[in-house]
Amino acid sequence: MNNYIKKGIDKFYAKNFTEAMLNFSLALSLDPSSKQSRIGAILCDMAVENEEQAMALFEYYLLTKANGAEDCEEIIEEIIHSVDNNMGKLGHLFNESEFEARINAENGIKYEDFMRLIQSRGSFKEAFEDIMFSTKVIISKKEDFVDFLAKLIENGFVEISLNYLENAVTLFPNDEQLLSLIKKVQQ
Numbered sequence: 001m002n003n004y005i006k007k008g009i010d011k012f013y014a015k016n017f018t019e020a021m022l023n024f025s026l027a028l029s030l031d032p033s034s035k036q037s038r039i040g041a042i043l044c045d046m047a048v049e050n051e052e053q054a055m056a057l058f059e060y061y062l063l064t065k066a067n068g069a070e071d072c073e074e075i076i077e078e079i080i081h082s083v084d085n086n087m088g089k090l091g092h093l094f095n096e097s098e099f100e101a102r103i104n105a106e107n108g109i110k111y112e113d114f115m116r117l118i119q120s121r122g123s124f125k126e127a128f129e130d131i132m133f134s135t136k137v138i139i140s141k142k143e144d145f146v147d148f149l150a151k152l153i154e155n156g157f158v159e160i161s162l163n164y165l166e167n168a169v170t171l172f173p174n175d176e177q178l179l180s181l182i183k184k185v186q187q
Contacts, residue, residue, distance in 0.1 A: 002027055008040050012058060017047045035073040036065070042080060053134070079133070108136040111144045125155040132160075146177045150184075158185055 008023035024040035031037065039061055047054035057076060064072040109117070114127065114137050121127040128151075131137070139145045145168070152161035162185060168178050 002030060004030065005034070005036055005040065008037070008044075009062070012040065012044065012047075015047075015051065015055075017044045017051075017054075020044045039073055039076050042077075046080065050134075108138040111137055111139045111141075111148065123155075124151045128152070128155065128157065146181070149178075149181050153181065153184055161185060 004023045004027035008020045008027060011017075011020035011023060014020075021041055021044035024037045024044060027034055027037035028041065040058075043054045043058045043061070046057070057079060061072060061076045064075065069075070109131065114131070117130070118124050118127040121130065137148065139148055145164075149161050149164055149168075152158075152164070161181070165178060165182055165185065169175070169182065
């Protein structure tokens with residue numbers, strides 16, 4: 001690994017994406033075939049719009065690379081491509097200005113808007129798959145949260161629903177609706 005890549009990684013972790021991009025670009029100029037430099041540069045660019053997502057992908061990439069995965073660059077590029085495509089699909093479902101107004105700075109969509117997306121897509125599963133890697137569903141009412149969890153379970157997103165349920169039960173340990181959903185998942 002050359003010094004520019006090491007510096008790029010350090011700057012990325014320091015959340016200095018401009019300098020990280022510069023270092024990955026310099027590494028690419030020395031070795032245009034460097035997959036690690038290319039991934040680093042792509043993730044720096046992604047971090048400008050969605051820092052949290054880029055950081056998660058960067059850590060996943062470095063972890064899979066450290067564990068000896070041979071095709072980790074291809075996997076990361078597929079994930080990035082999938083995220084880009086899903087954002088594009090969302091943009092076409094709404095007109096662009098309406099879409100941008102509904103997706104806030106946190107890359108979230110209000111539950112009411114998500115419900116409209118479900119109607120336009122024709123199924124919860126398709127709508128959720130369109131956004132699951134790129135957008136958070138912002139839920140402000142408990143009833144909507146319970147409805148969302150029930151729909152996740154009904155559509156086979158059991159692991160995701162369990163993550164939400166574990167956190168929710170710690171906040172509301174005696175809530176009948178949440179306990180009912182946990183029983184449904186266990187079956």
